[in-house]
Amino acid sequence: MKEKDNRPVYLNLLAIDLPIIGISSILHRVSGFALFLIFIIAVWMLDRSLSSEEEFLNLLEDLNSLVLLKVIFYLFLVGIVYHSLIGVKKIISDFFGIGEDLRSGSFISWIYNVISLLVSILLFIKFFI
Amino acid sequence: MNSTIPTEELRSITLSVYRFDPGKDKKAYMQDIEIEVPVNKDLMVLDALVLAKKQETSLSFRRSCGEGVCGSDGMNINGKNGLACVTPLSEAIKGEKLVVKPMPGLPVVRDLIVDMKQFFDQLEKVKPYLITKDEAPEQERKQSPEEREKLDGLYECILCGCCSTACPSFWWNPDKFLGPAALLQSWRFIADSRDQATEERLDDLDDAFSLYRCHGIMNCVSVCPKGLNPTEAISNIRKKLINRKK
Ligand code: SF4
Ligand code: SF4
Ligand code: FES
Numbered sequence: 001m002k003e004k005d006n007r008p009v010y011l012n013l014l015a016i017d018l019p020i021i022g023i024s025s026i027l028h029r030v031s032g033f034a035l036f037l038i039f040i041i042a043v044w045m046l047d048r049s050l051s052s053e054e055e056f057l058n059l060l061e062d063l064n065s066l067v068l069l070k071v072i073f074y075l076f077l078v079g080i081v082y083h084s085l086i087g088v089k090k091i092i093s094d095f096f097g098i099g100e101d102l103r104s105g106s107f108i109s110w111i112y113n114v115i116s117l118l119v120s121i122l123l124f125i126k127f128f129i
Numbered sequence: 130m131n132s133t134i135p136t137e138e139l140r141s142i143t144l145s146v147y148r149f150d151p152g153k154d155k156k157a158y159m160q161d162i163e164i165e166v167p168v169n170k171d172l173m174v175l176d177a178l179v180l181a182k183k184q185e186t187s188l189s190f191r192r193s194c195g196e197g198v199c200g201s202d203g204m205n206i207n208g209k210n211g212l213a214c215v216t217p218l219s220e221a222i223k224g225e226k227l228v229v230k231p232m233p234g235l236p237v238v239r240d241l242i243v244d245m246k247q248f249f250d251q252l253e254k255v256k257p258y259l260i261t262k263d264e265a266p267e268q269e270r271k272q273s274p275e276e277r278e279k280l281d282g283l284y285e286c287i288l289c290g291c292c293s294t295a296c297p298s299f300w301w302n303p304d305k306f307l308g309p310a311a312l313l314q315s316w317r318f319i320a321d322s323r324d325q326a327t328e329e330r331l332d333d334l335d336d337a338f339s340l341y342r343c344h345g346i347m348n349c350v351s352v353c354p355k356g357l358n359p360t361e362a363i364s365n366i367r368k369k370l371i372n373r374k375k
Contacts, residue, residue, distance in 0.1 A: 007236040007244070008149055008157040010205070011300060016233055017208040022297065022346040093345060093364075100361050102350045 200289030260326035292349035305338035309349035309359030316362035
């Protein structure tokens with residue numbers, strides 16, 4: 001038997017073209033995973049905010065003063081926006097077959113990405129400026 | 130009479146090719162080869178490789194028909210999978226450099242030649258041939274023009290492998306996810322009015338990996354040199370699978 005396992009496999013993700021739909025799909029996964037992680041913190045925040053009025057006000061205070069908490073909260077919202085928009089696109093194309101050719105699919109992906117970006121910028125302005 | 134033969138104007142470009150010789154090299158590396166190409170005539174990437182091979186005779190790649198029919202020269206050209214013989218240099222080249230690598234995700238046998246076994250193993254699983262249960266008729270199995278039309282965009286596949294090796298789902302699970310090329314062929318026979326094994330074919334696809342690993346990324350569609358749409362075929366099968374459960 002010839003040795004087979006020392007054969008190289010070419011796979012350089014950064015050098016291989018990935019059209020917009022692929023990029024969206026990967027970001028969709030990344031945002032999904034990030035949401036899952038941040039969700040734990042969000043549940044903690046919810047728990048705190050519901051425990052008493054005082055805690056609720058404390059949390060608000062923290063949100064305004066602790067930058068890190070603010071950043072996390074911001075990422076949470078951006079993640080939700082992105083994940084749900086691209087998610088809706090996937091559902092639409094799965095169920096209704098819209099955006100199944102390359103041109104319309106890319107077009108829709110662009111639109112959703114631009115919308116997400118705009119919303120993220122708006123949120124950023126609202127949060128930090 | 131003045132009969133000077135016009136000399137071709139040439140310019141030089143750099144071809145950067147992926148090299149690996151299993152007898153010599155422990156690791157693959159990129160080699161730059163300078164070649165001269167005509168200024169006012171477009172070549173195909175395959176022509177450029179042939180020119181490079183004149184200098185570097187050990188450079189290996191597969192090719193046969195030279196016109197996009199046999200499907201043997203699929204490779205990764207400046208980041209995008211395609212057939213070297215039908216990809217014009219002018220389209221592929223960025224600046225003065227052309228980067229040519231083997232199709233991603235498959236073991237490299239030598240230079241640009243990959244081992245397509247995984248690809249064909251997956252094709253075999255979808256039984257890419259007509260399955261019939263009735264007795265064969267005297268003459269042929271008839272099909273109306275409308276029924277025949279359903280196979281357009283499916284039968285043209287030349288099994289070059291460009292699509293499956295551009296598919297992230299296939300990179301991660303080349304043994305479990307069938308990949309766009311095999312799924313396109315699966316649909317080609319499910320959609321064929323003469324085929325009588327639709328249910329069995331669907332049964333075979335009804336698991337978490339074979340088909341459902343497709344995330345509709347459409348890398349396959351964007352690279353297919355024949356302009357086919359495996360994503361659409363996959364979603365047609367998916368619809369059949371879902372409707373069958375109702
Ligand atoms: S579908 Fe297109 S890219 Fe895929 S194997 Fe067939 S011809 Fe090649
Ligand atoms: S659409 Fe499906 S089969 Fe085509 S590249 Fe994407 S994941 Fe692969
Ligand atoms: S050499 Fe036959 S397809 Fe390119």
